[in-house]
Amino acid sequence: MHPSHVDTTQLPDAGGHFGRYGGRFVAETLMYPLEELRVAYERYLKDPTFLAELEADLRDYVGRPSPLYHAERWSRELGGARIFLKREDLNHTGAHKVNNTVGQALLAQRMGKTRIIAETGAGQHGVATATVAARLGLTCVVYMGEVDMARQEANVYRMRLLGAEVVAVKSGSRTLKDALNEALRDWVTNVDDTFYIIGTVAGPHPYPALVRDFQTVIGREARAQLLERTGRLPDALVACVGGGSNAIGLFYPFLDDAEVAIYGIEAAGDGLATGRHAAPLCAGTPGVLHGNRTYLMEDRDGQIIPTHSISAGLDYPGVGPEHAWLKDSGRARYEAITDAEAVAAFHALTRIEGIIPALESSHALAFAAKLAPTMPKDQSILVNLSGRGDKDMHTVASREGIRL
């Protein structure tokens, strides 16, 4: 497949629906700007000049293709299937998020928008957005929950260094979901000159499809790399799921390969039974939030309930609608990993392979470590190592009673 090819499929439908999920559940003021965005996105993703520019940026600025790494020593210790890591942690800014922000920023430029806004949880998407805005000379405002700002001070400083204005969100639970609400409120107020770069495959149509299409470069590269290395497709894919953009990016090019098992890993926090988690697919129910119908963490009255995960990037009460559809259709399976299991995997990869993973990605690694011993040695597991763990030093240290 040509690297600049961007996938299109039968889903979503014209209204942005993946089965009963997805859609465009927003106030009237945003309906037209969303339609304007859809038209631009469909046009430019078929435009050879746009695609060439995107490809050059991904190569020269992001550092793509990212390597595929065989974690040989870790695989041997686990004693089962071979584990391959897609090294999105090696991208510029340290995570897969930049694949999407590079693409959306190019779209913003084409649409003549001069002001960029974004929401962020852990700060990775905010940093990736501030980065591309700096490069293109666009004004950038990032909304971040007050609670998350305290947890991720270093990323707040990075965004400010890059010239972004970071706005503390003090409403609701003061975390990612509230940052998203606030970004939507900004957009509704400044629709004429502002482009909203959503960081995940959630939100109203066309965002789930648009973000997916910018992230599928992960799966396309990994598929070709693994085929070249092993001569066959992986037996299983594993990726963590918060909103679900790194996971869709990996899964999407394999959806038609029925022999490839697909596992999305949510955050079980203190354990699904405790209620203190962020696992809407494993333990939630369908509803409507942030412009789309999907699985949510909600109470019996339809109010969104607080979530918990050690990983700020997974600490979100919803999930991309395509994941909801993949769950119901049975094509992908969704499991959950606790904070403790994720931290154990964080240490294991660090000590055994010399790679410090993000806590988000550590959820996928922890599941792969459970799965590998159940599979024969001639099989392989492809794990998306979606980000690096530098940002999580303080979180891990303080959990272990260490002051940095």
Added chain:
Amino acid sequence: MMGRITQRFEALKGQSKTALIPFITAGDPRPPVTVPLMHAMVAAGVDLIELGVPFSDPMADGPVIQRSSERALEHRVSLLDVLGMVREFRAQDARTPVVLMGYLNPIEVMGYDRFAAQAGDAGVDGVLVVDAPPEESHELVGILRAAGLDLIYLLAPTSTEERIAKVAEVASGFVYYVSIKGVTGSGHLDVDQVVAKLKPIRRMIRLPVGVGFGIRDAASAARIARVADAVIVGSATVRRMEDLADMPQRIPDTVCDFLSGLRAAIDAAGDP
């Protein structure tokens, strides 16, 4: 059968009057405040009441209405509780239309059929679901209409003629024109822009048109009253309630003083 909303607008039209519609959040600042306040507002001359259903993530609302939702949710006010308040109000007032305004998720979770049946039974006349545009409300509008309820749609400065036509196909009761690009309670009201946008809306939609967002005092209410069928006042009402959150017994008088002032200004604006 003609619904209470349509009856009310017909009656006002006969008197060449513009409707005054206040918005309050049900259960704000405490649940016992709501029903007596509704009766007091009727006595102060309002024509229809918009009752907000509290939601944890009110993404189209500004800070004032967000905080009112948070205050109500501290008392765990649910959609069922709100329906109970309407039922209580209806026991003493069979004439004033009540429209619930909120977000889709609480209705999704209750189930459209169950909600429509219970809302109709409680005496609700219409429902405005902020995040349910025509494209996403085919099923809901059918079920509500079968239960005798109007689904009130929004139109905005960004609505194209194509979108106005879409709303014209499905709307009943009245339509709600959002006068500014922004969230509730924000921005600067530009009456000339409102007038310009109302032209295609009037041409394409036969229903009464209410205008809301950004009306905060008697002067802005009077200017809007000259061009709209209803003046809708949300944040300015709710802000007065917030100021008295610790003295809720004073809320009805304060809110009604404010609304009486608007009523007088609106009626004076209509005089030749």
